Each structure stands twice: as C-alpha cells, then as structure tokens.
Amino acid sequence: MPSNISTTTEARIIDGKAIATAIRAEVKEQAQAFTSRTGIRPRIVFILVGTNPASEVYVRNKGTTSRESGFDSETIRYDESVSEFELLQKIAALNADPLTHAILCQLPLPKHISEEHVIEAIDPAKDIDGFHPVNIGRLSIGKGDYFAPCTPAGIMEMMIREGIETSGKHVVIVGRSNIVGKPLAALLVQKAAGANAVVTLAHTGAGSRLPEFTRSADILIAAMGVPHAITRDMVAPGAVVIDVGMNRISDPSKPSGTRLTGDVDYDEVKFVASRITPVPGGVGPMTIAMVMKNTLLAAERQKG
Ligand code: NAP
Numbered sequence: 001m002p003s004n005i006s007t008t009t010e011a012r013i014i015d016g017k018a019i020a021t022a023i024r025a026e027v028k029e030q031a032q033a034f035t036s037r038t039g040i041r042p043r044i045v046f047i048l049v050g051t052n053p054a055s056e057v058y059v060r061n062k063g064t065t066s067r068e069s070g071f072d073s074e075t076i077r078y079d080e081s082v083s084e085f086e087l088l089q090k091i092a093a094l095n096a097d098p099l100t101h102a103i104l105c106q107l108p109l110p111k112h113i114s115e116e117h118v119i120e121a122i123d124p125a126k127d128i129d130g131f132h133p134v135n136i137g138r139l140s141i142g143k144g145d146y147f148a149p150c151t152p153a154g155i156m157e158m159m160i161r162e163g164i165e166t167s168g169k170h171v172v173i174v175g176r177s178n179i180v181g182k183p184l185a186a187l188l189v190q191k192a193a194g195a196n197a198v199v200t201l202a203h204t205g206a207g208s209r210l211p212e213f214t215r216s217a218d219i220l221i222a223a224m225g226v227p228h229a230i231t232r233d234m235v236a237p238g239a240v241v242i243d244v245g246m247n248r249i250s251d252p253s254k255p256s257g258t259r260l261t262g263d264v265d266y267d268e269v270k271f272v273a274s275r276i277t278p279v280p281g282g283v284g285p286m287t288i289a290m291v292m293k294n295t296l297l298a299a300e301r302q303k304g
Contacts, residue, residue, distance in 0.1 A: 016154075017285045023290075027292045030296055047103070047106065062288055065291070069296075087105075102128040102295040105122065119132055124146075135148075142190045153294070172199075173199065174213075200217075217239055221242045222262070226245070232272050241277070248261075262278075262282070
C-alpha cells in the first residue's frame with residue numbers, strides 16, 4: 001500500500017503498564033513459592049555511583065518494585081569520586097556472596113571508571129542486566145543459560161503477550177546500541193517461537209534512506225533517543241510501532257516544565273499504525289518487570 005494513505009481509525013494502544021503489572025504479579029507469586037520451597041529470598045543489589053537524577057529515579061523504582069516482588073534489595077551508593085578499584089572490589093565481594101543473586105550497576109558511570117571493566121567484573125550468573133559478554137555471546141548463539149538485557153527482553157515479552165506475530169515478519173529496528181538495538185535484533189532472529197523474524201538494524205549510516213527502510217517494516221521499533229524522529233510518512237499503514245525512546249523535552253504546560261516523550265511522533269503515527277506503544281506507559285514498565293523476572297531466574301539457577 002502506498003505510504004501516503006491515511007486511515008481514519010487510530011492504532012490500538014499497547015498497554016505496557018498493564019502487561020508489566022501482570023508479569024510483576026506472576027513474579028511475586030513465583031518468588032513466594034520459591035521462598036517457601038527453599039527458604040531463600042531472591043536478593044538484588046543495586047550499585048549507584050554519583051547523583052545522576054535519572055539514575056536515582058531508575059534505582060529507586062527498581063528497589064521499590066523488588067521489595068514488592070518479595071525480594072531482598074539493597075542499594076549501595078558511592079560518591080562520584082569512587083575509584084574503579086573500589087567498585088571492582090565490591091563487585092568481587094558480591095560475586096562471592098551466596099546470599100546475593102543479582103547485581104545491577106546503574107549506568108552511566110563517571111568517566112574515570114570503565115563501564116566495560118565493571119560489566120565484565122560481574123559474575124555472568126548474577127548479571128541480570130544481561131550486559132556481560134558471556135550473556136551477550138550466549139544470547140547471540142541462542143544456547144545455554146543467559147540473561148537477555150531487560151529492555152529487549154521486555155519488548156519480546158510484550159509482543160508475545162499482545163499476540164503480535166513476529167515469525168516471517170520484517171522487523172526494522174532503528175538504533176544499534178549494545179543495550180537495546182543489537183540484543184533485540186539477536187533475540188528476534190532466533191529460530192524460536194515468539195521470534196524467527198527477518199530483521200533490519202538501522203542507524204545513522206542509513207542517512208536519507210532511513211524512511212525507505214522504516215516504511216518496509218511490518219514491525220517498526222525505534223530506539224534512537226531522538227524525540228519524534230519517526231514521523232507519519234516513515235510508517236507503512238498497518239505497521240506495529242514500538243517506541244523505546246525516553247526523551248525529556250521542554251513543556252511549559254507542566255509544573256516541572258518538562259515531559260517525557262518517545263522517538264515516535266505518536267500523535268500522527270497513531271493514525272497510520274495498527275498498534276502502537278505510548279511513552280510513558282509502553283516499553284519502560286516492561287523493562288522493570290524483566291529486571292524482576294531475571295532476578296528470580298538468577299536466584300532459581302543459583303539455589304543449588
Ligand atoms: P544510544 O546508545 O544513544 O543509541 C542510539 C542509536 O540510535 C544509535 O545506534 C544511533 O545510530 C541511532 N540513531 C540516532 N539518531 C538516528 C537517526 N537520526 N537515524 C538513524 N539512527 C539514529 O541509545 P539507547 O541507549 O539504545 O537508547 C535509545 C532510546 O531508548 C533513548 O531515548 C533511551 O532513553 C531509551 N531507552 C529506554 C529504555 C526503556 O526502558 N524504555 C531503556 C533503554 C533506553 P549510530 O549508532 O549510528 O550513532
């Protein structure tokens with residue numbers, strides 16, 4: 001169908017918040033069963049360095065959700081000036097602690113600390129963020145025990161629960177970051193139920209050809225960090241549109257003077273897409289739900 005055809009109906013909204021709430025309730029129930037079976041409470045430790053306001057909010061939310069899920073949760077805070085050595089020593093101690101099942105070091109870290117060193121220091125069995133090369137490697141191979149990074153895993157789970165068929169579909173992901181785009185592509189191409197897609201991974205190298213790629217998508221996933229970069233003319237009629245973007249833009253009508261918005265021009269694209277995720281309330285809550293799911297999985301794998 002030509003891309004300039006407009007439809008009068010609006011896309012069905014994919015309610016990530018509701019799906020995430022259901023997943024969290026399931027995790028809570030499974031965690032209770034795990035604890036009564038083993039006497040062990042899943043335990044997650046968050047490491048927060050510095051005072052980045054967004055990181056503070058993310059860690060606070062994940063801590064609250066962990067406790068609601070029936071986990072033990074602790075946040076270890078470090079001043080911005082902490083040395084990489086001190087951080088790595090703490091991670092080594094947590095790796096060795098049999099009562100700690102999951103370690104999440106909130107990124108970004110101050111410039112004097114290597115994120116690679118920190119990520120690679122975390123025991124892959126406790127790396128519920130799924131950023132360790134062992135986890136990423138097994139995910140790419142599609143075999144063995146691994147943790148998939150929480151945002152891509154949340155998107156996969158969201159599509160399964162929404163009944164969105166991916167097998168044989170052309171999925172175009174815009175954004176090739178190591179935490180979203182690349183692992184999401186690796187998950188989608190797996191020869192498995194809920195995957196088996198034909199994937200295009202686009203990035204700035206697409207240049208002016210980007211709309212040509214995005215218009216060929218049955219499922220379009222934007223993970224760019226550019227507010228409203230995906231416009232109506234870039235979306236094929238009937239496509240499913242998933243917006244990973246979380247961008248804070250100025251909005252004088254809000255008391256804070258800002259609001260969160262996605263990478264998709266939601267108000268326009270909703271007239272072309274068949275289904276669409278809102279921001280906020282789409283992918284974001286799914287990410288936190290998958291942190292919980294991965295933490296319980298980590299505890300289950302380590303109990304023996
Ligand atoms: P990132 O590391 O900044 O990567 C952005 C990617 O988008 C890069 O690959 C970049 O291409 C590509 N890109 C940027 N502008 C583009 C353009 N005009 N045309 C084509 N490609 C373009 O971002 P990220 O960490 O993956 O995050 C992406 C967004 O998702 C951000 O808004 C972030 O806040 C959000 N996010 C949300 C969640 C959640 O839970 N909802 C989780 C993680 C991230 P190049 O590689 O060529 O530079």
